[in-house]
Amino acid sequence: MALEEEEAVVPSTAAADAASIGQSYNSRIVPWLSWDEWDHVRVSLFSSYPDAIEAALTRVLTWRSRGCIPPLIEVTADFLMAQRMDPFFGKNHLPDAPHSVDQIVTNLYSMAVVRLVNVVVEKKRKHKLTSIAEAAAEYSIPRMLIDIRHECSHRKLPALPLLRDAALQALDWLRSYYWDPQKNALSSPVGGMREKIDSDLRELTLRRFTVSGHRKKSRSIMNELVLQYNLNTSEVVSSLADLLLEVIPSLIENHQQECESGVIWKDSSAGWRTLINQISSMAQNLLLNLLTEVLDRVETQESSIFEAGSDQWSSLGYGGEAGETDNLCSLFAWLIDTLKSGTEAHLSEIGMSRGPLILILRRILMLAPWNKQLMDSGVKLAEVIKENFFIDKVQKFQSLVSSNVDASDRIPPIESSSALFIEQEESMREASQKLSLFGLNCEDNKLVYSEDSKSATISGKWSIAKSWSSCPIGMLPPDSINLSRVPKLSCDAEGRPVTEEWNCKELNSCACKRGPESLKDSTEEDSGPRKKRPRKGSKETRDVEEVGLEVEGAGWLIINGAWEQVSQDYICANSEKVAELVLNLL
Amino acid sequence: MASPEENPSSSKIARGKIRISEEWSKAAVSITFGSQDSPQPTVLVCGPKNSGKSTFSRHLLNVLLQKYKKVAFLDTDIGQTEFTPPGVLSLCIIDKPTPDLEIICMKTPERCYFFGDVSSSRDPGKYLQCVYALYDYYRDELCKSENSKSSMVELPLIVNTPGWIKGSGYEVLVKMLNYVSLTHVVKLRSYNDSKDLPRGAFWCDNGCNHSTLLEIKAVIDCATCPLTLQKIAALFREIKMIAYFRQCIPSGSNLNRNKVLARALAALLPYEVPISSIKVRHLHCQVPSSEVFYSLNASIVGLGISSEKSPDIHLCVGLGIVRGIDLFKGLLYVITPVPLRLLEKVDILLQGFIQIPQGFLQAQGCVSPYSATDVLPIC
Numbered sequence: 025m026a027l028e029e030e031e032a033v034v035p036s037t038a039a040a041d042a043a044s045i046g047q048s049y050n051s052r053i054v055p056w057l058s059w060d061e062w063d064h065v066r067v068s069l070f071s072s073y074p075d076a077i078e079a080a081l082t083r084v085l086t087w088r089s090r091g092c093i094p095p096l097i098e099v100t101a102d103f104l105m106a107q108r109m110d111p112f113f114g115k116n117h118l119p120d121a122p123h124s125v126d127q128i129v130t131n132l133y134s135m136a137v138v139r140l141v142n143v144v145v146e147k148k149r150k151h152k153l154t155s156i157a158e159a160a161a162e163y164s165i166p167r168m169l170i171d172i173r174h175e176c177s178h179r180k181l182p183a184l185p186l187l188r189d190a191a192l193q194a195l196d197w198l199r200s201y202y203w204d205p206q207k208n209a210l211s212s213p214v215g216g217m218r219e220k221i222d223s224d225l226r227e228l229t230l231r232r233f234t235v236s237g238h239r240k241k242s243r244s245i246m247n248e249l250v251l252q253y254n255l256n257t258s259e260v261v262s263s264l265a266d267l268l269l270e271v272i273p274s275l276i277e278n279h280q281q282e283c284e285s286g287v288i289w290k291d292s293s294a295g296w297r298t299l300i301n302q303i304s305s306m307a308q309n310l311l312l313n314l315l316t317e318v319l320d321r322v323e324t325q326e327s328s329i330f331e332a333g334s335d336q337w338s339s340l341g342y343g344g345e346a347g348e349t350d351n352l353c354s355l356f357a358w359l360i361d362t363l364k365s366g367t368e369a370h371l372s373e374i375g376m377s378r379g380p381l382i383l384i385l386r387r388i389l390m391l392a393p394w395n396k397q398l399m400d401s402g403v404k405l406a407e408v409i410k411e412n413f414f415i416d417k418v419q420k421f422q423s424l425v426s427s428n429v430d431a432s433d434r435i436p437p438i439e440s441s442s443a444l445f446i447e448q449e450e451s452m453r454e455a456s457q458k459l460s461l462f463g464l465n466c467e468d469n470k471l472v473y474s475e476d477s478k479s480a481t482i483s484g485k486w487s488i489a490k491s492w493s494s495c496p497i498g499m500l501p502p503d504s505i506n507l508s509r510v511p512k513l514s515c516d517a518e519g520r521p522v523t524e525e526w527n528c529k530e531l532n533s534c535a536c537k538r539g540p541e542s543l544k545d546s547t548e549e550d551s552g553p554r555k556k557r558p559r560k561g562s563k564e565t566r567d568v569e570e571v572g573l574e575v576e577g578a579g580w581l582i583i584n585g586a587w588e589q590v591s592q593d594y595i596c597a598n599s600e601k602v603a604e605l606v607l608n609l610l
Numbered sequence: 611m612a613s614p615e616e617n618p619s620s621s622k623i624a625r626g627k628i629r630i631s632e633e634w635s636k637a638a639v640s641i642t643f644g645s646q647d648s649p650q651p652t653v654l655v656c657g658p659k660n661s662g663k664s665t666f667s668r669h670l671l672n673v674l675l676q677k678y679k680k681v682a683f684l685d686t687d688i689g690q691t692e693f694t695p696p697g698v699l700s701l702c703i704i705d706k707p708t709p710d711l712e713i714i715c716m717k718t719p720e721r722c723y724f725f726g727d728v729s730s731s732r733d734p735g736k737y738l739q740c741v742y743a744l745y746d747y748y749r750d751e752l753c754k755s756e757n758s759k760s761s762m763v764e765l766p767l768i769v770n771t772p773g774w775i776k777g778s779g780y781e782v783l784v785k786m787l788n789y790v791s792l793t794h795v796v797k798l799r800s801y802n803d804s805k806d807l808p809r810g811a812f813w814c815d816n817g818c819n820h821s822t823l824l825e826i827k828a829v830i831d832c833a834t835c836p837l838t839l840q841k842i843a844a845l846f847r848e849i850k851m852i853a854y855f856r857q858c859i860p861s862g863s864n865l866n867r868n869k870v871l872a873r874a875l876a877a878l879l880p881y882e883v884p885i886s887s888i889k890v891r892h893l894h895c896q897v898p899s900s901e902v903f904y905s906l907n908a909s910i911v912g913l914g915i916s917s918e919k920s921p922d923i924h925l926c927v928g929l930g931i932v933r934g935i936d937l938f939k940g941l942l943y944v945i946t947p948v949p950l951r952l953l954e955k956v957d958i959l960l961q962g963f964i965q966i967p968q969g970f971l972q973a974q975g976c977v978s979p980y981s982a983t984d985v986l987p988i989c
Contacts, residue, residue, distance in 0.1 A: 515902070
């Protein structure tokens, strides 16, 4: 073993440095990945659904294993675990309740009470100056708990009915002393993130575009936004997109007037560009995310138009929607221009994230080849990243379209579009052939690896990651599939990822004081957190879920960024949708 | 380690420089140069917390290196480790003296085990297993010589012990004293008899002590409040952990401030390993298999090698930080200073309760979600 020897000088400054880091941010290490997670546990623990409580207790166990769990959470869990064992409080979880279950439960309750009082009191009590009872009274711990603790330590264990009562009091007290105040102390309200982001953005733009803006304040708002962006990318991006959509008509107008008159307007396009550039210099891949967001919205718009009036290809049905799609396309074009006119730093960013940009180009191709504005922006983008393949395709389509010029360029000319459809059908057939091959592969139970991980497994177990961008410890760097960087860590017992959903709305409404009669039976199926399997599964997949068996020939596909288990029948039934997916993959 | 307090019976401690008392240097010299035909010394240093055990051990190390070419150092104090990050029991071979006793030295151990906690209280049995394994390795492998004529390679051993000498810590210490065949035992005494170890050779009942017992006084009056001691200990652990992971960044970069180091680590290209080819095990509690990744993300792990010979304890090549988990690609991303050729053998990640330094989670612009700002101070 030959690591370099390292000698590090430890003067007193280094010690102070280490200490001050923690204090300067006034923060602590916590075992949860987000306050959302904490809140879900809070709601589940105090709900009346045994499944929810069970899941929350499992999560608290996990927190315990990380070693930095706040003691009051542990104490809450102790009480709930004692209650869970107690046959008095509902279904008995011990398969064959031993005769001594009462004794076991008495011990559990007693220990929980002793821990509660000690944990709260011991920290701050001036050693031996005051008695524990006096110190405990300061925290308004119910007198009963203090007495029980004393009895447990010095005499014998109290009776079970008393302990049950004490447990209920203790849980109430814990809720009022820790859980509710902590929830109220969260500065960014859980779930109410959106309003805060919106207000932050508006304030920032206001300050930027007024002459006398306080530099410091807008700086701090910017920092906040970037923090939010890191934690909650999709929310911030969507909020920013909304804001831009509002101003885009005036931006286009002003831009034209600017060019004519040469005067720079106050809320000019240039000003907005600088703002976006500033934010994206601190928030990685902002432009990329914005472009993807806009495309998403165009897609939804188009699909809703199709669904609404698929047999009406006239312009009558459009009205308001046309305006919106117009706005979106204009915003897209504006963003591409911003990208083009970006600084050196941007262009290097483009070099790095070429993959996602190609993905965007593909989407434009699939989306609306007859939408001139989109296609033009796409061509501009392709020119920037030098993607000639795309430019060829566009020219092909445009030649098809222009052979039959129509009044509205949104409606595809029906005669020439038949060629388009034939071509599309051909590619679909090819894709479904490839898919059936894929299905055959699945039958052999071979797991489908993406290109990246293949090379990693070939060279042995450990290897250096091929690329990385700076991101906080515990999060993943952004990539083309997952724009949000907080990792999804839920998995089943075999270690395969699943999408976990905590059904909090229902739990919230049912959170009430726990007592033996208020506990519901666990037969209710849509309560509590479940490990959800693919929602768009066909009936076959649902059967798989219920029966719990592995269907022969079932394999794993990435759908919408998540590995989901699909059966052969599912593939056949949804061949079109899946063909589209394969097109994207290929 | 330096204290402004003065003590009349020994030399003063000046700020920034530790001076060894006469009693201490006499003890060290007598161990090293004691009698000419005595076998190589095997010394165990014990005493209460903050009594100067590590300082004395380092001093003894330097003195022994005047006579011997190499000295083995068995570090069993996992809360205040000497040459390794905390939570690790290690056997190091030292061949260079370290004249400045205040500098932190990180060395690569000859052999080490990751215990996953800063005190042996969680699992004294496993702790002792690791200690015995390390001592056995020293005795059987390192002391063997190539030619059969000379019986032993000259490699003296210093055993450093934890300062926790009450309760089960005391029993662990007694077992260690009875297992290792020692030539000398150095017992440090504090100024408070109640905190000390019992007088005499407390570890053998029937007076069968074959080793020389040296009792020396602690230099500093360690009568500080236990809470402050705890905080100081935690701070030192954090400093050592930071020094360990500083080795990940190639030397020569300007990393004077910890904030710069934190940012550098956030941007460092990590190692990746497929989840399917690695096992994960928590050393002290049971984590449900569906929650493994919640427990593992952004935590300090020991990089272990499993073997059939010892299924309970795993040899360790170093520590790592699991800096990200990608379930869709099936990859774990780990930051570690251990070189790749040693990592090839690692097939198990050992979780424990060793905390990641808070500074790493608070790199500017890269604040980890595990570092929260709204935590109420009441808990």
